Amino acid sequence: MKILRTRAASVSRQGLCAALLVAGLTTAAAGASPPHHTGQGDPSPGTDNPQSRPHGVPNLTLPDLVPRPGATGRPDPNATPGDTPDGATGIPATALAAYKNAEKLAQERYPSCHIPWQLVAGIGKVESEHAAAYGLRSDGSTARQILGPRLTGGQFAVIKDTDGGRWDGDREYDRAVGPTQFIPSTWESFGEDGNGDGVKDPNNIFDAAAGTARYLCAGGKDLNKPGDLDKAILSYNQSREYVNAVLAWMRTYKSSNVGAVPDPAPSRPGTPSGSSPTPSPSWPANPGTTKPGKPAGGSTPGPSGKPSPKPTEPSKPGNSGKPGGGTNGGGTTPPAPAPVTRLERVGEQTLEATANEYFAEQPRVRALDGAGKAAPDRTRVRFEIIGQHTKARFPGGARSVSVPTEKDGTATAPRILAGDWPGPFTVHATVEGRDIAVDFDATVKTAPAPRADTLVRVGDGALKAAPKGSFTQKIQIKALGKGKPVSDTPVTATVLDADGKTAAKTGPYFKDTEGKPLRTLALPKTDKDGLVTLPELFTDERTGTFVLQLATADGKTLTLELTVAAPATPEPTGTATPAAPKPAQ
Numbered sequence: 285m286k287i288l289r290t291r292a293a294s295v296s297r298q299g300l301c302a303a304l305l306v307a308g309l310t311t312a313a314a315g316a317s318p319p320h321h322t323g324q325g326d327p328s329p330g331t332d333n334p335q336s337r338p339h340g341v342p343n344l345t346l347p348d349l350v351p352r353p354g355a356t357g358r359p360d361p362n363a364t365p366g367d368t369p370d371g372a373t374g375i376p377a378t379a380l381a382a383y384k385n386a387e388k389l390a391q392e393r394y395p396s397c398h399i400p401w402q403l404v405a406g407i408g409k410v411e412s413e414h415a416a417a418y419g420l421r422s423d424g425s426t427a428r429q430i431l432g433p434r435l436t437g438g439q440f441a442v443i444k445d446t447d448g449g450r451w452d453g454d455r456e457y458d459r460a461v462g463p464t465q466f467i468p469s470t471w472e473s474f475g476e477d478g479n480g481d482g483v484k485d486p487n488n489i490f491d492a493a494a495g496t497a498r499y500l501c502a503g504g505k506d507l508n509k510p511g512d513l514d515k516a517i518l519s520y521n522q523s524r525e526y527v528n529a530v531l532a533w534m535r536t537y538k539s540s541n542v543g544a545v546p547d548p549a550p551s552r553p554g555t556p557s558g559s560s561p562t563p564s565p566s567w568p569a570n571p572g573t574t575k576p577g578k579p580a581g582g583s584t585p586g587p588s589g590k591p592s593p594k595p596t597e598p599s600k601p602g603n604s605g606k607p608g609g610g611t612n613g614g615g616t617t618p619p620a621p622a623p624v625t626r627l628e629r630v631g632e633q634t635l636e637a638t639a640n641e642y643f644a645e646q647p648r649v650r651a652l653d654g655a656g657k658a659a660p661d662r663t664r665v666r667f668e669i670i671g672q673h674t675k676a677r678f679p680g681g682a683r684s685v686s687v688p689t690e691k692d693g694t695a696t697a698p699r700i701l702a703g704d705w706p707g708p709f710t711v712h713a714t715v716e717g718r719d720i721a722v723d724f725d726a727t728v729k730t731a732p733a734p735r736a737d738t739l740v741r742v743g744d745g746a747l748k749a750a751p752k753g754s755f756t757q758k759i760q761i762k763a764l765g766k767g768k769p770v771s772d773t774p775v776t777a778t779v780l781d782a783d784g785k786t787a788a789k790t791g792p793y794f795k796d797t798e799g800k801p802l803r804t805l806a807l808p809k810t811d812k813d814g815l816v817t818l819p820e821l822f823t824d825e826r827t828g829t830f831v832l833q834l835a836t837a838d839g840k841t842l843t844l845e846l847t848v849a850a851p852a853t854p855e856p857t858g859t860a861t862p863a864a865p866k867p868a869q
Contacts, residue, residue: 675703
């Protein structure tokens with residue numbers, strides 16, 4: 285309980301500092317940026333707005349709405365540090381200050397918008413997990429820059445460079461930037477200076493949150509109206525799943541006693557608590573893109589949504605208090621296993637499957653430590669299916685699963701069902717609680733059109749006709765594939781002699797458009813019910829037995845017997861011969 289009280293005091297102090305920071309920033313922002321616009325003055329983002337197009341990998345995991353132990357306000361006796369009730373909805377103190385500051389600025393500049401800070405927080409949660417995994421600092425900057433993927437197409441939009449690499453360091457294609465993942469061109473139109481330092485920086489959470497509020501309010505929206513609220517979020521990302529996730533988090537923050545948790549300090553594996561972390565490898569800095577005192581951050585392939593955990597503390601001498609318990613024979617606790625430093629893909633890196641079938645290959649990774657050795661077993665790896673339109677799912681319809689590693693450090697995802705939507709998606713594998721990940725490219729191919737494996741005649745009865753006449757019965761054929769009707773199947777009809785092999789030169793025939801005899805005819809393709817009806821079949825003077833062969837393009841056949849015979853001549857009806865008269869006596 286002592287740990288809990290210490291943490292509560294820390295959280296309270298952090299919350300007080302955050303409140304003072306909001307007040308100071310609001311005053312600074314108001315003084316540095318007088319109300320130069322209103323919500324009504326900004327144009328509503330159009331349908332061609334790049335911000336709404338797929339530009340990254342949002343975390344669409346919904347909040348756990350089941351009450352956690354201790355949610356009643358009483359401490360959970362089984363709770364561990366970092367697992368207190370406010371952890372469910374806790375927001376880093378600086379992020380919370382930024383969101384509340386954005387709401388206050390919006391109340392002054394676009395009062396008819398009625399945007400709550402919880403909506404801005406919902407965007408921040410889904411887009412970057414409140415920048416928690418990127419070393420969020422108290423001034424709103426991050427130790428590492430938050431960059432989405434290059435927008436080169438595929439599962440994302442194609443957006444060529446619009447800022448000369450100023451914000452994203454890329455002069456060829458744009459990337460979404462910052463805690464709320466703005467497209468550079470959108471930031472140019474809707475960016476804000478939320479902390480009053482005279483610079484509009486999408487990488488700073490105070491500026492990003494204020495810009496997000498301005499963007500969502502654009503076009504004179506009143507976010508108290510469900511229709512306007514829906515349009516606002518869709519303008520950020522044209523995905524119903526995205527809207528549902530943002531609204532779920534907004535409502536969770538509104539209905540919960542949201543706590544301000546301490547800003548997570550960036551650390552590297554093995555860095556003792558309290559020491560300065562070694563800087564992460566970074567992209568070259570872009571001159572003129574950062575504020576004074578804010579180092580240019582590195583690049584990651586997109587928000588991971590997972591903050592780095594605190595490093596493991598060095599083990600201490602001693603034992604468990606039981607004879608031989610918790611020792612390595614010398615009375616000391618064994619050293620903690622080396623932490624995971626990287627993931628590597630095992631087996632196929634590109635996955636392909638046909639729509640509505642299972643992928644043959646299962647995504648598989650190996651977790652390794654700094655020495656390149658297999659990480660301890662039971663390390664948990666999360667596999668997540670990412671793609672706005674894909675219907676691919678793990679068993680049970682899940683988009684993400686958590687899998688423990690085996691003794692060799694490998695973790696294998698369950699089989700993936702491709703679903704019925706063809707196109708690319710990504711399987712994102714992450715070490716849980718760490719910013720360590722690899723991706724697998726996956727593609728669902730369009731299922732080939734079904735093929736007929738059987739032709740059957742609809743109806744029955746012998747097919748007979750007289751010479752120089754025609755068959756009066758309708759001849760109709762159905763194409764089936766695995767017992768189901770197959771449409772668009774081409775069928776050819778051919779009249780053969782009685783041996784079923786030789787093409788007939790005389791006998792039954794079809795007519796062409798000029799009325800000339802045809803004994804081989806390409807029929808119309810089968811309809812949606814797999815049916816095709818033959819045109820009228822005529823006869824000449826030849827009698828006998830013939831074979832009508834129906835065949836598909838890949839050799840599936842049906843043969844029907846045709847009989848041409850003259851009608852039977854009825855026997856003449858005889859008249860009685862009159863009896864001869866008897867001779868006279």
